[in-house]
Amino acid sequence: RKAVVLDGKKLAKQLQAECAREVASMTSDGKTAPHLVLVQVGQDPASTIYLRNKTRAANEVGVNSTTHRLAENVTLTELLHLLQSLNDDPAVNGVLVQLPLPPQLEEKVVCNAVHPSKDVDGFHATNIGRFCMDVPCLAPCTALAVGELLRRYDIATFGLNAVVCGRSKNVGLPIALLLHGDGQRQHGLDCTTTICHRYTPPAVLRQHLSNADIVVTAAGVPNLIRGEHLKPGCCVVDVAVNRIKNKDTGRVKLVGDCHFESCVEVAGHISPVPGGVGPLTVAMLMRNTILATKQQRQLT
Numbered sequence: 001r002k003a004v005v006l007d008g009k010k011l012a013k014q015l016q017a018e019c020a021r022e023v024a025s026m027t028s029d030g031k032t033a034p035h036l037v038l039v040q041v042g043q044d045p046a047s048t049i050y051l052r053n054k055t056r057a058a059n060e061v062g063v064n065s066t067t068h069r070l071a072e073n074v075t076l077t078e079l080l081h082l083l084q085s086l087n088d089d090p091a092v093n094g095v096l097v098q099l100p101l102p103p104q105l106e107e108k109v110v111c112n113a114v115h116p117s118k119d120v121d122g123f124h125a126t127n128i129g130r131f132c133m134d135v136p137c138l139a140p141c142t143a144l145a146v147g148e149l150l151r152r153y154d155i156a157t158f159g160l161n162a163v164v165c166g167r168s169k170n171v172g173l174p175i176a177l178l179l180h181g182d183g184q185r186q187h188g189l190d191c192t193t194t195i196c197h198r199y200t201p202p203a204v205l206r207q208h209l210s211n212a213d214i215v216v217t218a219a220g221v222p223n224l225i226r227g228e229h230l231k232p233g234c235c236v237v238d239v240a241v242n243r244i245k246n247k248d249t250g251r252v253k254l255v256g257d258c259h260f261e262s263c264v265e266v267a268g269h270i271s272p273v274p275g276g277v278g279p280l281t282v283a284m285l286m287r288n289t290i291l292a293t294k295q296q297r298q299l300t
């Protein structure tokens, strides 16, 4: 029996509709809709697509959005100045700087320059720290997306084995924190979680995969995971987005880290690329923007 394919696109529509209802009830109470500010540095084509998707999602749910486009060679001082003015502006509820950034802008410095209360990407050290400690925070959207996908499809996690492939600070690590976290305190999933990365020998990765009830992969390595590596019936969530260019046609195809055709034969559930985690991540950004707005209004 083939795996159930986790339909992130459909679920994202549902989540967007929930967000739209929340925004509508906010505005019908006489409050303004949340305002999300997106910042793009340079013109990386993938970033442009991501930002377009975020703007479209904002329009769909009734969140106001503004995009600041800065030149590739903008200085750190100039960017920090813009972020400071957005932090100080009470009409701005969420601020997101699209990554990656050019080399003169250190990502850690930039992420920490967004006020934690407006940090809708969940990348500020304060939010990551709170996330680690299982206390309420704005959490990274990809981790929230994985959690929501598992929850809405009723995938059991409590006490089970999870493997995360990839330990990037923005994707792999937050996902591992969510899987490992305490569900009684916050949204943790109570798994026994193993993190594999580029220095995990392939044989060791396979050993861990063969025991994994949940596999989440964000390594950026096409075909890293094949059906024969998996524990039958496991749940595979493929977070990776790898662009493969066809040499003859020049067309770019998106693939994840999983060899889908073999994995779908062994897994119990699997998320596709595209149409899996990607659309959900954007929906979670909307949810974070609404949450940030509500929390800011409680404080004033």
Ligand code: ADP
Residues within 6 Å of the ligand: 165, 166, 167, 168, 170, 171, 172, 196, 197, 198, 199, 200, 205, 218, 219, 220, 221, 224, 240
């Ligand atoms: P992302 O932002 O999607 O997480 P990065 O390129 O920043 O992507 O990070 C890729 C991560 O994948 C790194 O943590 C790296 O160690 C991990 N990785 C790379 N190759 C492998 C591999 N063969 N097996 C497991 N993890 C890997």
